[in-house]
Amino acid sequence: MDVRSQVSMVFHLDKCIGCHTCSIACKNIWTDREGTEYMWWNNVETKPGAGYPTRWEDQVNYKGGWEVHNGKLRLKSTGPGRVVFNMFHNPSMPSMEDYYEPWTYRFQDLFNGPEAEDQPTAMPVSMITGEYLDIESGPNWDDDLGGSPVYAENDVNLEGLPAHVRQQMFEIQRLAFFYIPRICNHCLNPACVASCPSGALYKRGEDGIVLVNQKRCRAWRSCISACPYKKVYFNWSTGKSEKCILCYPRVETGQAPACFHSCVGRIRYLGNLLYDAEKIPDVAKLDEYDLVDGFRNLILDPNDPEVEAAALENGIPSSVVESAKESPVYRFVKQWKIALPLHAEFRTLPMLFYVPPLSPVISSSNDQAVRVESDQLFSDVERARIPMEFLSKLFAAGNTGKVRYALRKQYAVRLLRRHLTVGDVPESLAKRALAEADCSVEEADQIYRLTSLANFDQRFIIPPSQREQAIEAMRDPMKHKQESGFGFREAPFRV
Amino acid sequence: MKPVPLYLSPLLFVLFGGVLQAQAPSEDTYELFKLSCVSCHTIGGGALVGPDLKGVEERQDRAWLLAFMENPQGVIDSGDPYALRLLRESKGQVMTQIPNYTKAMGEKLLDLIAFESELEKSQFAGLQISERPLTQEDVDLGKALFEGGERFQNGAPSCLSCHAVHGLTGLGGGQLGPDLTSVYARLEGRKPLASWLSAPPSEVMAPVFQKHPLDGEEVLALVAFLKETAEAGHEEAPANSFPFVLAGLGSTAVAFVILDLLWRNRYRATRKPLVEKSKR
Numbered sequence: 001m002d003v004r005s006q007v008s009m010v011f012h013l014d015k016c017i018g019c020h021t022c023s024i025a026c027k028n029i030w031t032d033r034e035g036t037e038y039m040w041w042n043n044v045e046t047k048p049g050a051g052y053p054t055r056w057e058d059q060v061n062y063k064g065g066w067e068v069h070n071g072k073l074r075l076k077s078t079g080p081g082r083v084v085f086n087m088f089h090n091p092s093m094p095s096m097e098d099y100y101e102p103w104t105y106r107f108q109d110l111f112n113g114p115e116a117e118d119q120p121t122a123m124p125v126s127m128i129t130g131e132y133l134d135i136e137s138g139p140n141w142d143d144d145l146g147g148s149p150v151y152a153e154n155d156v157n158l159e160g161l162p163a164h165v166r167q168q169m170f171e172i173q174r175l176a177f178f179y180i181p182r183i184c185n186h187c188l189n190p191a192c193v194a195s196c197p198s199g200a201l202y203k204r205g206e207d208g209i210v211l212v213n214q215k216r217c218r219a220w221r222s223c224i225s226a227c228p229y230k231k232v233y234f235n236w237s238t239g240k241s242e243k244c245i246l247c248y249p250r251v252e253t254g255q256a257p258a259c260f261h262s263c264v265g266r267i268r269y270l271g272n273l274l275y276d277a278e279k280i281p282d283v284a285k286l287d288e289y290d291l292v293d294g295f296r297n298l299i300l301d302p303n304d305p306e307v308e309a310a311a312l313e314n315g316i317p318s319s320v321v322e323s324a325k326e327s328p329v330y331r332f333v334k335q336w337k338i339a340l341p342l343h344a345e346f347r348t349l350p351m352l353f354y355v356p357p358l359s360p361v362i363s364s365s366n367d368q369a370v371r372v373e374s375d376q377l378f379s380d381v382e383r384a385r386i387p388m389e390f391l392s393k394l395f396a397a398g399n400t401g402k403v404r405y406a407l408r409k410q411y412a413v414r415l416l417r418r419h420l421t422v423g424d425v426p427e428s429l430a431k432r433a434l435a436e437a438d439c440s441v442e443e444a445d446q447i448y449r450l451t452s453l454a455n456f457d458q459r460f461i462i463p464p465s466q467r468e469q470a471i472e473a474m475r476d477p478m479k480h481k482q483e484s485g486f487g488f489r490e491a492p493f494r495v
Numbered sequence: 496m497k498p499v500p501l502y503l504s505p506l507l508f509v510l511f512g513g514v515l516q517a518q519a520p521s522e523d524t525y526e527l528f529k530l531s532c533v534s535c536h537t538i539g540g541g542a543l544v545g546p547d548l549k550g551v552e553e554r555q556d557r558a559w560l561l562a563f564m565e566n567p568q569g570v571i572d573s574g575d576p577y578a579l580r581l582l583r584e585s586k587g588q589v590m591t592q593i594p595n596y597t598k599a600m601g602e603k604l605l606d607l608i609a610f611e612s613e614l615e616k617s618q619f620a621g622l623q624i625s626e627r628p629l630t631q632e633d634v635d636l637g638k639a640l641f642e643g644g645e646r647f648q649n650g651a652p653s654c655l656s657c658h659a660v661h662g663l664t665g666l667g668g669g670q671l672g673p674d675l676t677s678v679y680a681r682l683e684g685r686k687p688l689a690s691w692l693s694a695p696p697s698e699v700m701a702p703v704f705q706k707h708p709l710d711g712e713e714v715l716a717l718v719a720f721l722k723e724t725a726e727a728g729h730e731e732a733p734a735n736s737f738p739f740v741l742a743g744l745g746s747t748a749v750a751f752v753i754l755d756l757l758w759r760n761r762y763r764a765t766r767k768p769l770v771e772k773s774k775r
Contacts, residue, residue: 054766
């Protein structure tokens, strides 16, 4: 057992209202420099939708992630032999067309424009060329099903769904959608790190945050195509790749990352998980159907004395192990099993988990909120407007059972709360629902509390960073102290 | 014939001391002569580009010769009648100066020429080209040699690499050197052409062909080939690089097509096609 600790995350999609506050918080802190205008380390997508960059999930095009080839795991985009043909031009990359041309407005014209018959307007100008821009797309162009015939209908997850299911989803007046905020997943088996020829990308040992060394990056851009989530971006000004850094300067000082901190719906949870690094190669090779279970098995119970001993032996500080015991992520993912990884079939083992959302039922004929027929206890879940198959393609590599389990449990908790607060659901029904959803009353209470009532300190259990120990492992901490702090920050400008 | 070994020189001196004015020259002088003179001159082998040097001192005195060797162009410019005659005979080719020339060097060379002139047959008599009549086989061999179908014995590059001639197929000949279609007529016949070929004096060819001289039979074959080409009376083609440019463009286009096929599954665009599709 090779126990390691990773800062990981849960996004509770049932609570996301798609307000993009997270995106703006991130943008204001990290990506408002030249060359980063188009980067959205955090973005919010509407599902069904094509996402950002357009159809990022389509790995036939972008060749992101891993595949099992002759019983071995290999990158889809590159490899020791295959790299030769794409050494100087990596073709499997989204172009600016597929992101968008970033723009701003000439706001000064509103104040300085000459007096005329009409109101002055602020013309949109490209942030790259500075010229007038006829805006054709943006990072959330398909927000709230905008431009559905172009975007929503081309959601990659719709492929393979039966025709009538697809048709149902787009029936007018019955349209339903949900939001999915995305940041870098800080994967256990990151394809970007594996693909980098310069060794510029690395996964921090102490907390698993994946970072790009701006000095070592040589603009090969292998990471851009290798990352199946398209969460590494190329800075056209500095000629270096950049990505979400999970606000590590904040995490190191005990603060939640900016997007977590600012989240209006309080959908985000952060805490560390202990996992067994030895099992990663085997788990990443599992059949798609078994991926979610295999992934869960990687995650270790921090309350298990054996795990704790192995963790301490592996150099994980006891404070970090203690923090893992409190981790909300552990509860959602491992205990309650209602949080699932996004696109596990990319085999990067993403450490950001999503609680799949409930959605309105298809039928609107019955105005009763809860049908009481005993054999149709979960009909609302089964008949949700967002089909189970669609959700399972997103969150369970096609294994509908995993999504059904998560949705049923959430629904059962709702029934219980309905019984307790409104009283129109009989206790017997609520209890039966809980039993069928594999959930005790105590567990339901805990889920309810962490979902609805949790305050800041309960949502974010940030492990003490022990940064000095991590530095000590690599070099003399006194030397490090002398060399950092006061002085010039070195901007990686292109000559 | 090998140069006279040094250890024989005292003997020679004793035997011919009264008769021979010159002593046997040193190895260094032989090397110098080979390096600087043989591409244009023979000793007793008849004129090549420059005159035969056998008994040159009987024609001009040593002082004049030394002056000429030091600065050929200067002597010609001074209007010296003998120098002008030489210029005419060499068809306007001015003698090239010996690099790092010193008067002592000139003396030594003249001593060597005097010494070799006395010999019955100098080693610098040049290549003796047979006078036999040229046959059709010679023409065919010459053509093969010219086009590189047949290799030169001593490894010289085939003519085609730098020269064109009428009637070449494919991309034609090289464009570096002049077209050789009527070179036979231009050099006025068999003898001068053969002597040119046996020791090409031009600045570009000399260094190459000194190391890889042509064989007598090869020279003859080339002469035969060039004679026939010249007698057919074709026009010399003007230097024309158009076919090369055309071939370059063509093969580039072919290369692009192949690359396009090899990478036919490459990523092109995602969003644009979706937008186009929705408009239809």
